[in-house]
Amino acid sequence: MNYRMIRFILFQVMRIEGVLMLLPCLISIIYGDGEGAYFAGVAAFLIAAGFIGCKFLPKNQTINVKEGYVSTGLSWIVLSFFGCLPFWLSGEISSFTDAFFETVSGFTTTGASILSNVEELSHAALFWRSFTHWIGGMGVLVFLLALIPMSGGSNINLMRAESPGPSVGKLVPKMRYTAIILYVIYMVMTILEVVFLFCGGLNLFDSFCLAFGTAGTGGFAVRSDSFESYSIYIRWVVGIFMLLFGVNFNAYYFILMRQFKKAFSFEEVRVFVAIVALSTAAVFANIIPLYENGIMALTDAFFQVTSIVSTTGYCSADFDLWPTTSKFILCFLMFMGACAGSTGGGVKVSRLMILWKSVVKEVQSYIHPKIVKKVTLDKKALDNDVLKSTHVFLATYVGVFLASMLIVSLESRDLTTTFTAVLATLNNIGPGLSMVGATCNYGFLSFASKWTLCFDMLAGRLELFPILLLFAPSLYKK
Amino acid sequence: MSVFKTRPAGLKIIIVGAGKVGMTLVAQLSREGHDITIVDKDAAKISDITSTYDVMGCVGNGASYLTQVEAGVKDADLIIAVTESDELNLLCCTIAKQFSDCAAISRLRNPDYSRESKYLRDKLGLSMIINPDLEAAKVMARVIYLPAALEARSFAHGQALIVKIKIPEGNILDRMTIAELGAKITNDILICGVERDGNVVIPGGSFELCAGDVITIVATSKEQQSFLKSIGLVTNQVKxxxxxxxxxxxxxxxxxxxxxxxxxxxxxxxxxxxxxxxxxxxxxxxxxxxxxxxxxxxxxxxxxxxxxxxxxxxxxxxxxxxxxxxxxxxxxxxxxxxxxxxxxxxxxxxxxxxxYPMFITADMILAYVRARTAAPGSNIETVYHLFDARAEAITFKVTDESKVTGKPLKDLKIKDNTLISYIGHEGEAIIPTGNDVISKGDTVMVVTMHTGFDDIGDILE
The missing domain is CATH 3.40.50.720 (NAD(P)-binding Rossmann-like Domain)
Structure with a gap:
């Protein structure tokens, strides 16, 4: 294994995190709260360490699949470890486990919090919490690829390991330009949302934090009641943007290239939009008896559906109080998640489509034993490798899910809590149901459960294998 | 949004066929900074290539319109068809020419077509038709005429040759420095590369040759025979x-x-x-x-x-x-x-x-691509890889005055491991020394260990 290159990438990640951490320092200067000093200290350390570590560019810069997965897994752990230090050192979150949980939840764009009252946090800490969503949404290694020209083409393995979806490709021949294009689309959409929110009467700080949370499909709010005190306009803006960030970014690239036909013909995006529309209608019909006002019911139904399907996890209403049908629909959407190539989590619409089509194919093969039929997506036959990896992904996903549930179940909470705690973290959503529902938080869980859920969040964001690989004994054998 | 429109330096090239030549081209051209899309029917090959080189892959039949559009033929600068089949190659290029004003290069190996290659090229509007077997045969034939050489390539329309020889035991070149060679034997040849124990150097005046070295010399066609004779390397004509x-x-x-x-x-x-x-x-x-x-x-x-x-x-x-x-x-x-x-x-x-026939093919295509990227002041005529692609010999046609013209070579600040090895001036072949001058209209050959030179100005520090 190319240890030198992995080390080099880790130092690069540290350096980038250090530079990004200067932003909360700036916020702290603007608002004059003292916690900025801790951010400045950690940032200084990261930048210094990063610069020294990056001095030694390895001769062999090949990143094979293995190196790609390992450095991605380790990068995210390093990122979360250093990211949580300011919370812990400043004492704003007193326990290290809690601080780590909160940061992992941030970077993995989960948005599950252990804090009961976020308004107590300093501005710098609040900003950093939301900003981690933005960094984690598109991925820090993709950011690295956009910034630093690296030789050779093997660094696509970094993007493959970090970007979600059954098969990851480039938009343009050069890796670096692909990464730059993705980040430019991401930034422009984020800024658009900030403008819309700001026009809706939110202050600039809240606009930025909410936009970061939406763009990364994270879900950390800046108020304890999440969205319940915001206007209908704000809810619709955020709802629409959550939907937009759940769409495969390749579609936006084609729109920019004026290839509208291609952009709107993505099978996955069409199915995604159709599912959102159907779910919204179903939830709306289901919850209307609870509301006096139809518009409010529609707003909440749409907001909650987009929030869950994009795996953001903002709450405009306490959906724990909704009828079981609505709760089930939301649980299904949690499981499904957003499109591949978006910033959302979950199993991904395209994987479910592939699985569904595989089932149809299997059924057909019982009726016509000699039938030749290939599973297609976007009118193209899928490679057997993609099919195989999708099936293996689902099996692994179920395995990780059950194992995590077993550990969390040791706390003897009710089954809904146990189930949705794992569901909401493994799919990077945030709020679950019952004791981890919209109005609650994860603070009460035991030490073991929190670390298990941290693992789930990382595994869910990186689509299992980069994290699972770190636990493979054969990796460490020479 | 300008970032989407700014084209990074380099051409947009589509290569159809991920065989041996296709791979060599991908390796070379992607290193030189071009935007490459490789098209092949075999998904496994494509995924191999895209994990090794910074290029985009596209699985499909390269002659199909839809595949070509997906590969971006509409704004491509060049399409190179190097699949197994001649017919497919021609079809690829012909179809691409219908939708796009890109240049097209096709490989054509069947003798039935190769006799008509000029006609085909003109009628189909192709930029180049390459027959690797024929090109390899030409290169081999040249060595057969000159059996003392390991390799011989002609350039500047046959006026000069690059010849590779191995210094035998006990030869007079053994333990002789480059400067002594100039003084004792001849000044009309130039040693532009030495390979010893697997390392390649472009030697300076104090470099000492020794037996077993493989040297590459540049000489005019007339001089090289007499040089080989004077160092005692004569073998009989091959009959x-x-x-x-x-x-x-x-x-x-x-x-x-x-x-x-x-x-x-x-x-x-x-x-x-x-x-x-x-x-x-x-x-x-x-x-x-x-x-x-x-x-x-x-x-x-x-x-x-x-x-x-x-x-x-x-x-x-x-x-x-x-x-x-x-x-x-x-x-x-x-x-x-x-x-x-x-x-x-x-x-x-x-x-x-x-x-290596594929290096010969790749060299020709590379010369074409470099010439396309070149600044208007100079044109590339040929590119040869020396010592298995570790050094390059590039022939430029100097069409404009520039920083390199009008000055004695000794006054030019030339990059390390770069050597001006030939100047063709008004029909006369010159093996240059420090006092020679490059003028407008000359053909100049440069030997270098750097890659990616596409302009004569690139030789300067």
Missing amino acids: NAMIIGGGRSAYYLSDILIKKGIGVKIIEQNRERCEKLNDLLPKAVIINGDGTNTELLLDEGIETTDAFIPLTGIDEQNSMLALHAKKISSAKLITKINRTGFIDIINSLDLGSVF
Whole structure:
């Protein structure tokens, strides 16, 4: 294994995190709260360490699949470890486990919090919490690829390991330009949302934090009641943007290239939009008896559906109080998640489509034993490798899910809590149901459960294998 | 949003066919910063390439319109078709030309078409038609005329040659510095590269040559014969050649050799192919038999032949045959190797002149691409790879005044490991010294260890 290159990438990640951490320092200067000093200290350390570590560019810069997965897994752990230090050192979150949980939840764009009252946090800490969503949404290694020209083409393995979806490709021949294009689309959409929110009467700080949370499909709010005190306009803006960030970014690239036909013909995006529309209608019909006002019911139904399907996890209403049908629909959407190539989590619409089509194919093969039929997506036959990896992904996903549930179940909470705690973290959503529902938080869980859920969040964001690989004994054998 | 429109330096190139030549081109061109999309039917090959090189892959039939559109033919600068099939290559280029004003290069190997290649090129509007077997045959033939050389390439319309030789034990060049060579033997040749123990250097005046070095010299066509004679490297003219394997390259090579009056004997296993060869090459002696049978080789006179050229499709066989011939005869050996995976081992075997047809093809395409990217002031005529692609010899046509013109070479600040090795001035070939000057209209050859030069100005610090 190319240890030198992995080390080099880790130092690069540290350096980038250090530079990004200067932003909360700036916020702290603007608002004059003292916690900025801790951010400045950690940032200084990261930048210094990063610069020294990056001095030694390895001769062999090949990143094979293995190196790609390992450095991605380790990068995210390093990122979360250093990211949580300011919370812990400043004492704003007193326990290290809690601080780590909160940061992992941030970077993995989960948005599950252990804090009961976020308004107590300093501005710098609040900003950093939301900003981690933005960094984690598109991925820090993709950011690295956009910034630093690296030789050779093997660094696509970094993007493959970090970007979600059954098969990851480039938009343009050069890796670096692909990464730059993705980040430019991401930034422009984020800024658009900030403008819309700001026009809706939110202050600039809240606009930025909410936009970061939406763009990364994270879900950390800046108020304890999440969205319940915001206007209908704000809810619709955020709802629409959550939907937009759940769409495969390749579609936006084609729109920019004026290839509208291609952009709107993505099978996955069409199915995604159709599912959102159907779910919204179903939830709306289901919850209307609870509301006096139809518009409010529609707003909440749409907001909650987009929030869950994009795996953001903002709450405009306490959906724990909704009828079981609505709760089930939301649980299904949690499981499904957003499109591949978006910033959302979950199993991904395209994987479910592939699985569904595989089932149809299997059924057909019982009726016509000699039938030749290939599973297609976007009118193209899928490679057997993609099919195989999708099936293996689902099996692994179920395995990780059950194992995590077993550990969390040791706390003897009710089954809904146990189930949705794992569901909401493994799919990077945030709020679950019952004791981890919209109005609650994860603070009460035991030490073991929190670390298990941290693992789930990382595994869910990186689509299992980069994290699972770190636990493979054969990796460490020479 | 300008970031989407700014085109990074380099051309948009579509390569159809991920075979050996396709791979070599991807490796070379992506290193030189071009935007490359590789198209092939085989998804596994595409995924291999895209994980190794910074290029985009596209799975599909390269001649289909939809695949071409997906690969971005509409705003491509160049399409290169190097699939297995000639017909597919031509179709790829023809279709691409319908929708796009990109340039097109096609590989064409079948002798049926290659005779018409000029006509096809003009009628179909292609920029270049390459026949790797024919090009390889030309390069091999040149070594056969000049048997003392391991490799000989002509440039500047045949006025000068790059010749690679190995210094034998006890030769007068042993323990001689480059400066002494100029003083004692001749100033009309230039040593532009030395390979010793696997390392390549572009030597300075104080560099001492020693036996076993492989040196590359640049000389005018007239001078090189007398130079080789003066250092005692003379072998008799080749009068007859034995070729093992009757494939396409054997046909092209025999055709060239017979026209030059060299007797050719081809040993080929397949009876039908033998008959076909007999039709095509009535003057050649065609033997139907197993070329790896040593008895047969003895019967057919391997011990007395002047040149022995194994051209079977199998690298291992070619190498073994060359080693065998080296042991029992003093024939000039020419070995064709198709795969590049074991270059180091092949080099250590001392197989005489070794040729990699795909490098020859890649060189030609590279020269074309470099010329397309070049600044208007200078044009690239040829690019040759020396020492297995570790150094390049590039011929520029200087069409404008620039920083390099009008000054004695000794006053130019030239990059390390870069050498001006030839100046063609008004029809006269000059092997330059420090006092020579490059003028507008000259043809200049530069040997360099750097890659990606596309302008004569690139030689300056």
